[in-house]
Amino acid sequence: MKNLHLYIYVAVVSCFMILWSCSDQEYDDYKKFADGGEINYTEKVDSLKSFSGKNRIMLQGIINADPKITEFRVFWNDGRDSVSVPITRSGGVDTLEVTIADIPENIYNFQIRTYDAAGNKSLVSNVTGAVYGERYQNTLYNRPVLANDLVNGTLTISYASMDLTTGVIGTEVLIDGASESIFIPIDSEEYNISDYVAGESYKYRTLFLPEETAIDTFTTDYVSYTPIAKPILVNAAIPFKASSRSGRWGILEDWTTTQPVLVHGGYGGWDEWNGNIFNIESGWGAAAVNNGKIYQTLNEVQPATYVLNVLIRDTNHKLTDAGGSYFVVAKGNTLPDVSDVTSAEEVLAYKRINVELGSEYTYRLEFTIEDESTDITVGQITTQASGDPGRFCNVRSWDIVVQN
Missing domain, CATH: 2.60.40.10 (Immunoglobulins)
Incomplete structure (x- = not known):
């Protein structure tokens, strides 16, 4: 009990001494005044x-x-x-x-x-x-650009999100030759610039305020881009169009469909079920597909790095299937055979279709065109063993994104 009284006494005296110390200057001032x-x-x-x-x-x-x-x-x-x-x-x-x-x-x-x-x-x-100064400046980074899509003279810049606690407020875009910059706030995920000329460059930097009331804006270094025309796949999303059809099945418009895909009475690839979808399907009364291909060719694709995004609804292809099924990007005007996809020199990118990746999954095929413009072909190829049909892959959309 004595110890408790001692602790209380020491605490009270300490608090008094702190208060007296804090007020020393004011007290000295008071004495002088x-x-x-x-x-x-x-x-x-x-x-x-x-x-x-x-x-x-x-x-x-x-x-x-x-x-x-x-x-x-x-x-x-x-x-x-x-x-x-x-x-x-x-x-x-x-x-x-x-x-x-x-x-x-x-x-x-x-x-x-x-x-x-x-x-x-x-x-x-x-x-x-x-x-704030150099330490804060060194923590800053430019807002990542997800895509520069230049289509019919309109440039759409898509941005990634950022950590708002950094103080980021937006980006500043300056087109070469322009006298004024464009400010794009951080809450805008994309921005459209009309009448953009292919081959014209722009640069951008990211702006930060370390505090909401700060008097100075910090900026990153400028990053330059020269957007190129986005390769456009036609008839590439639900609802897909059919050039001809019979009942549930049809042939996709604007795509090349090879004979082995047409296992439904001379039709295949276009499927009325699930919203007029892209679907190479075998089984359930139809024969197995042997080296079937559906593809589309794009001419004079400019040198750059691209990503082909293929969004599927669902599939039942397995890695253990004989033959297998692939999404492919290749140079030239056709696709390789299934047996050659992993070794063919013309193949720029491929991904094997696999049920274990799940439904509503996007396959990302990154590829690069180097040195000079070239024709490329994108599509799906598939083979099933003769006695083992019953495979499908419902594709919702195809899209090519320019990385740089």
Whole structure:
């Protein structure tokens, strides 16, 4: 019990000593002001605020009563650094403001006093503020561009999301030869620029405010792009169109369908079920498909890196199936045979279709065209063993995205 009383006593004395220590400066000031009788002090700065910047900070406050004030002084680094700012009073409420430049990146406690011509000063007003610099700058990065889609003179720039706690506010795009930049806010996932000329370049950078009230905007370095025309696959999404049909089955318009796919009375590849979908299907009364192909050729695709995205609804192809089924991108005007897909020199990218990847899955085939424009062909190829039909793959859409 004695120990408990001792702890309480020590705690009370410690708190008193802390309070006394914190008030030492104010008490010393009071003694000076009171020395000789009457207390003479100037009006204290009110509503003090700090506004962060790049190796600088702005401080702002108000005074509204004392006409004698002629200056205010700001102290920081325990009084080792200071700045004095003259004041011309208006007779009403005046805003005091100062920007302190060339100050290292850090968090500071600033003390401000007002003074009159006789040297009388006010009690201290305190405010804390952050100064940002190279350390903050080095954490910043450009907003990732997902795609530059240039179609019929309209450039659509698609952006990835970013961590908003970084202070990111948007991107700034400057087209070569333009006098004004375009600001794209961070909450915009894409932006369209009309009348864009193929082969024309643009550059962009990302803008950050370390705090909402900061007086300086930080930027990343510019990144340059030269968008090229997006390769357009036609009749490439639900509802797919059929050039001819019989009942449920048909032949896809604008695609080349080889004979082995036409296992439904001379039709196949276009399926009325599931919303007029792309589907090479065998079994359930139809023969197995042997080296069947459906593909589309794109001419003079320019050098760049691309991604072919194939979104499927569902499939039952397995990795253990004989032959197998693939999405393929190849140079030239046709696709290789199933047996050659993994080794053919003309193949730019392929992905084997696999039920274990799940439904509503997007297969991403990244490929690069180097040196010069070339024709490419994209599509699906498949083979099943003669005695083992009953395979399908419902495709919702095909799309080629330009990476750079």
